[in-house]
Amino acid sequence: MAKKTAEEILHAAETVFQTKGYQGATMAQIAKEAGISIRTLYGFFAGKEQLFEKIGCPELKEYRPEDSARKDQILNAALTLFSQKGYSATTMDDVASFCSFSKTILYQYFSSKEELFAAIFSNVDLFLEQTEPILKSQKITLRQFLEIAGLYFLEFFDDPKRLNLLRIVIGEIHSFPQIGEIMYRNTVDRAANEAARQLAIFAESQDMITTDYKLAARSYLGMLYSFVLTDQILCPAASQFTKEQIVAFAAELFEKGLTE
Structure with a gap:
């Protein structure tokens, strides 16, 4: 029973980390996802860091869902503008304005118009x-x-x-x-x-x-x-x-x- 519960906790933790990222996840959220009390959770794992190490997904350490959502917003805006205005006529200012945030924020995600153009294709699965x-x-x-x-x-x-x-x-x-x-x-x-x-x-x-x-x-x-x-x-x-x-x-x- 204990082994099964530990496996269920790890599965729940992975789900929460993938949804919230390491920084956004809490032990309370993991306990809720696993369907157990937080006291029971601490009986198996000392803390969030131990859980994170156990599931073995280091790529989620810096993942923040708000960053992913903002990146998708930028790519959708760029696709719209490039398809309407063309590559030469579209500027980084246009993309930032379309997204309703500053160009400084845009450059945190893409360093140039060429990089942004490439991401429209590389970010999409072909099949x-x-x-x-x-x-x-x-x-x-x-x-x-x-x-x-x-x-x-x-x-x-x-x-x-x-x-x-x-x-x-x-x-x-x-x-x-x-x-x-x-x-x-x-x-x-x-x-x-x-x-x-x-x-x-x-x-x-x-x-x-x-x-x-x-x-x-x-x-x-x-x-x-x-x-x-x-x-x-x-x-x-x-x-x-x-x-x-x-x-x-x-x-x-x-x-x-x-x-x-």
């Missing part, structure tokens, strides 16, 4: 965090993986702001080549690395040909990306296929290419 639990929870085929990952990748561009940001990058890349590099590194290249890692895992358990898995991933995502450019950027009115049709065809094609 791995969403699809990996599915991959781990059940055995799926290569085709199913390609369909799950491909559909999630295309849905990333359903957000009108992100789609318009892509237009902005294409329009301004000749004047600001760094924004093209930032977008490539944090979307195309990052997604390809994640997909290549998964393909390599499939190669260990399924009958797949030996190949350059990153090249395969780039080719697959590139096929999907081409539909974003043509059907959503160049001429949306001429779009003939649904995302599901595009992904199903591409997944079947690449599965055959990787297994036959």
Whole structure:
């Protein structure tokens, strides 16, 4: 019973630390989360520091939820402004004003407009965090993986702001080549690395040909990306296929290419 209670306390403590951060968490909150009295809690652990060391999440030491919320606010504001005004016309003053706080506060989180622009992409999961639990929870085929990952990748561009940001990058890349590099590194290249890692895992358990898995991933995502450019950027009115049709065809094609 005592062991079970200790485990329940540690689980409750981890939940509270993840929600409140180390500084914001209290023993009273942990006791409430665990469903025990604070006196019982102190019977197992001498204090918050001992609990924190036991759960082994040092990254939560400096975590403050208010900082995370403010960072999200800044990124959402930047996405809105960059997609409306473009990269060159948007200033750090604009972003600070949009968030209703001073530029001094903004610079506590991002040192430059370029860093802020990069964070819009690097702070977002392209598909791995969403699809990996599915991959781990059940055995799926290569085709199913390609369909799950491909559909999630295309849905990333359903957000009108992100789609318009892509237009902005294409329009301004000749004047600001760094924004093209930032977008490539944090979307195309990052997604390809994640997909290549998964393909390599499939190669260990399924009958797949030996190949350059990153090249395969780039080719697959590139096929999907081409539909974003043509059907959503160049001429949306001429779009003939649904995302599901595009992904199903591409997944079947690449599965055959990787297994036959």
